[in-house]
Amino acid sequence: xxxxxxxxxxxxxxxxxxxxxxxxxxxxxxxxxxxxxxxxxxxxxxxxxxxxxxxxxxxxxxxxxxxxxxxxxxxxxxxxxxxxxxxxxxxxxxxxxxxxxxxxxxxxxxxxxxxxxxxxxxxxxxxxxxxxxxxxxxxxxxxxxxxxxxxxxxxxxxxxxxxxxxxxxxxxxxxxxxxxxxxxxxxxxxxxxxxxxxxxxxxxxxxxxxxxxxxxxxxxxxxxxxxxxxxxxxxxxxxxxxxxxxxxxxxxxxxxxxxxxxxxxxxxxxx
Amino acid sequence: xxxxxxxxxxxxxxxxxxxxxxxxxxxxxxxxxxxxxxxxxxxxxxxxxxxxxxxxxxxxxxxxxxxxxxxxxxxxxxxxxxxxxxxxxxxxxxxxxxxxxxxxxxxxxxxxxxxxxxxxxxxxxxxxxxxxxxxxxxxxxxxxxxxxxxxxxxxxxxxxxxxxxxxxxxxxxxxxxxxxxxxxxxxxxxxxxxxxxxxxxxxxxxxxxxxxxxxxxxxxxxxxxxxxxxxxxxxxxxxxxxxxxxxxxxxxxxxxxxxxxxxxxxxxxxxxxxxxxxxxxxxxxxxxxxxxxxxxxxxxxxxxxxxxxxxxxxxxxxxxxxxxxxxxxxxxxxxxxxxxxxxxxxxxxxxxxxxxxxxxxxxxxxxxxxxxxxxxxxxxxxxxxxxxxxxxxxxxxxxxxxxxxxxxxxxxxxxxxxxxxxxxxxxxxxxxxxxxxxxxxxxxxxxxxxxxxxxxxxxxxxxxxx
Numbered sequence: 122x123x124x125x126x127x128x129x130x131x132x133x134x135x136x137x138x139x140x141x142x143x144x145x146x147x148x149x150x151x152x153x154x155x156x157x158x159x160x161x162x163x164x165x166x167x168x169x170x171x172x173x174x175x176x177x178x179x180x181x182x183x184x185x186x187x188x189x190x191x192x193x194x195x196x197x198x199x200x201x202x203x204x205x206x207x208x209x210x211x212x213x214x215x216x217x218x219x220x221x222x223x224x225x226x227x228x229x230x231x232x233x234x235x236x237x238x239x240x241x242x243x244x245x246x247x248x249x250x251x252x253x254x255x256x257x258x259x260x261x262x263x264x265x266x267x268x269x270x271x272x273x274x275x276x277x278x279x280x281x282x283x284x285x286x287x288x289x290x291x292x293x294x295x296x297x298x299x300x301x302x303x304x305x306x307x308x309x310x311x312x313x314x315x316x317x318x319x320x321x322x323x324x325x326x327x328x329x330x331x332x333x334x335x336x337x338x339x340x341x342x343x344x345x346x347x348x349x350x351x352x353x354x355x356x357x358x359x360x361x362x363x364x365x366x367x368x369x370x371x372x373x374x375x376x377x378x379x380x381x382x383x384x385x386x387x388x389x390x391x392x
Numbered sequence: 393x394x395x396x397x398x399x400x401x402x403x404x405x406x407x408x409x410x411x412x413x414x415x416x417x418x419x420x421x422x423x424x425x426x427x428x429x430x431x432x433x434x435x436x437x438x439x440x441x442x443x444x445x446x447x448x449x450x451x452x453x454x455x456x457x458x459x460x461x462x463x464x465x466x467x468x469x470x471x472x473x474x475x476x477x478x479x480x481x482x483x484x485x486x487x488x489x490x491x492x493x494x495x496x497x498x499x500x501x502x503x504x505x506x507x508x509x510x511x512x513x514x515x516x517x518x519x520x521x522x523x524x525x526x527x528x529x530x531x532x533x534x535x536x537x538x539x540x541x542x543x544x545x546x547x548x549x550x551x552x553x554x555x556x557x558x559x560x561x562x563x564x565x566x567x568x569x570x571x572x573x574x575x576x577x578x579x580x581x582x583x584x585x586x587x588x589x590x591x592x593x594x595x596x597x598x599x600x601x602x603x604x605x606x607x608x609x610x611x612x613x614x615x616x617x618x619x620x621x622x623x624x625x626x627x628x629x630x631x632x633x634x635x636x637x638x639x640x641x642x643x644x645x646x647x648x649x650x651x652x653x654x655x656x657x658x659x660x661x662x663x664x665x666x667x668x669x670x671x672x673x674x675x676x677x678x679x680x681x682x683x684x685x686x687x688x689x690x691x692x693x694x695x696x697x698x699x700x701x702x703x704x705x706x707x708x709x710x711x712x713x714x715x716x717x718x719x720x721x722x723x724x725x726x727x728x729x730x731x732x733x734x735x736x737x738x739x740x741x742x743x744x745x746x747x748x749x750x751x752x753x754x755x756x757x758x759x760x761x762x763x764x765x766x767x768x769x770x771x772x773x774x775x776x777x778x779x780x781x782x783x784x785x786x787x788x789x790x791x792x793x794x795x796x797x798x799x800x801x802x803x804x805x806x807x808x809x810x811x812x813x814x815x816x817x818x819x820x821x822x823x824x825x826x827x828x829x830x831x832x833x834x835x836x837x838x839x840x841x842x843x844x845x846x847x848x849x850x851x852x853x854x855x856x857x858x
Contacts, residue, residue, distance in 0.1 A: 216595045244436035282439040360421035370402040
């Protein structure tokens with residue numbers, strides 16, 4: 122595959138962003154890529170529309186019959202490309218939609234992933250947020266529909282939630298534009314200012330943790346830590362079917378090779 | 393894109409983990425999901441304060457019963473049986489009324505034909521062939537459909553179907569199929585062709601094929617009237633009320649048998665030509681809603697009843713004409729129809745049917761709705777009876793042609809299990825894009841129908857029960 126100028130300049134900066142092409146994502150110049158994940162019917166599209174306005178275009182995910190919406194917005198003179206992922210309940214890839222979401226969060230080299238949750242049913246929605254947090258540390262949790270939660274007389278302790286999850290939490294009511302400013306702030310801080318987060322991990326039962334521990338050394342030997350969280354990979358090796366592993370393998374190894382190649386190339390160019 | 397390396401280090405580790413995956417009792421995938429959900433529940437409880445947390449809503453209470461392990465299945469059966477009972481008990485009277493009107497009009501038509509001195513063959517093809525078949529299809533099919541569909545749609549609208557899917561998910565998983573197959577199966581009650589198309593909701597190609605190949609084992613509305621008619625006239629009892637109850641029980645049992653065959657075939661396919669593990673799915677139980685009665689009636693009457701009826705009529709008219717011609721063209725001493733029936737008779741007798749029944753099923757390939765009308769026409773063309781105005785008359789016709797309880801029972805079984813109609817086969821071909829799978833979709837039910845009927849017939853003959 123021939124490299125474009127943009128890729129090379131990115132490579133020089135140490136961003137390994139080549140995989141984005143694979144997902145049909147083309148960024149122009151200095152643009153930050155943000156993914157928007159969430160369960161179906163949580164107002165994900167409302168958030169998407171509220172942020173991007175008319176600057177969006179829709180198509181399909183490459184090779185799939187699943188809709189893909191991308192939009193851009195400017196915030197404090199920085200350009201952001203927002204990618205609306207298909208609504209899914211989990212990332213355990215039982216459906217094409219889950220597969221797309223999982224692959225993109227995993228290998229899309231994202232600057233941030235916003236997970237939109239429904240404030241009226243946090244219990245069901247948190248599941249997805251935790252799964253995204255296992256893959257990526259650049260996660261912002263957007264608790265949407267807080268107006269509906271208020272109507273249903275639910276009060277949510279956001280400080281406590283932020284402490285428990287270890288990632289930025291932004292309460293919103295996207296329909297009324299409430300909290301969108303804060304959401305953009307959080308995205309800016311994470312993507313542009315590279316503010317670090319320490320997402321808490323799901324404590325698994327002893328049996329699972331033991332199996333993961335046994336597997337971890339072997340996974341780390343693969344040397345893929347740069348592109349994929351070893352613990353997550355170990356878990357998937359334990360609970361997935363073989364086709365899932367093949368996909369991960371294809372992405373992970375391709376990306377690893379490319380990142381290495383680009384770094385070498387970058388090195389030559391600077392010499 | 394790199395090609396897959398069989399020596400892929402990741403795949404190597406994966407195959408090495410096989411032992412860990414299988415060592416523990418519960419699959420590790422389930423443990424992982426359980427752990428995540430346990431953690432989210434804890435988290436949510438800590439951060440969410442419910443002001444009215446004391447009272448659980450009535451909806452939750454209902455769900456406790458509807459999807460409980462103890463009451464779930466009996467309640468489903470009861471509702472299913474109840475729907476059939478209302479259909480059977482309610483369809484009888486309007487059926488008779490419609491038949492009366494339509495057959496009275498047949499006499500008027502005949503008079504008109506005599507007035508203009510039309511040739512006898514024209515009267516035969518148009519009135520005795522086309523019109524009579526149409527009249528039968530309408531009289532036999534319209535009332536049950538007009539009752540069954542609104543009831544079914546009502547349950548659907550209430551939010552009951554997802555609960556059924558929830559209850560049956562475990563069974564499908566045991567059959568190594570996808571839980572969503574329950575929904576395509578329910579669709580099949582309406583129309584198998586629609587059921588086959590709806591299998592698109594299943595993501596795994598393996599499970600989709602299973603759902604497509606087994607959809608035919610639930611009786612569609614084209615076959616319900618056949619089942620209902622035969623069950624109503626052969627499940628006799630002294631009391632009128634208990635008779636319809638018996639018939640409803642019979643239909644429920646048949647549907648259960650169909651579902652059981654669905655599981656068995658799904659399982660067998662998963663173990664042989666479509667090997668694989670079931671994938672799981674997330675099923676959101678929608679809140680119970682007050683059904684919009686007007687919309688329910690509109691949807692079930694216009695969308696389903698009229699649509700299905702129109703299709704039946706379009707097929708029934710030419711089939712009626714064809715049957716009449718076959719019954720009235722003679723080769724030597726025997727009519728074509730009797731000749732064909734004679735050829736089929738040995739096979740048919742072996743499975744407890746007779747040649748005419750088997751021929752009616754074959755002629756019914758374009759649409760199952762016409763099986764009973766075609767059968768009647770065959771019998772009537774060879775016999776003497778010309779007037780029949782109720783199901784009771786129908787019974788006389790059948791008994792006069794040598795029907796026993798075994799014939800009735802096996803005809804119902806055959807109707808339940810036999811090959812799909814042409815529309816369904818066409819949908820199968822469109823959905824799978826494969827002649828091979830369409831052929832399988834035809835052969836699996838056919839072989840099962842013949843085998844089951846054969847075993848029952850032979851057992852009955854051996855034991856001297858029929």
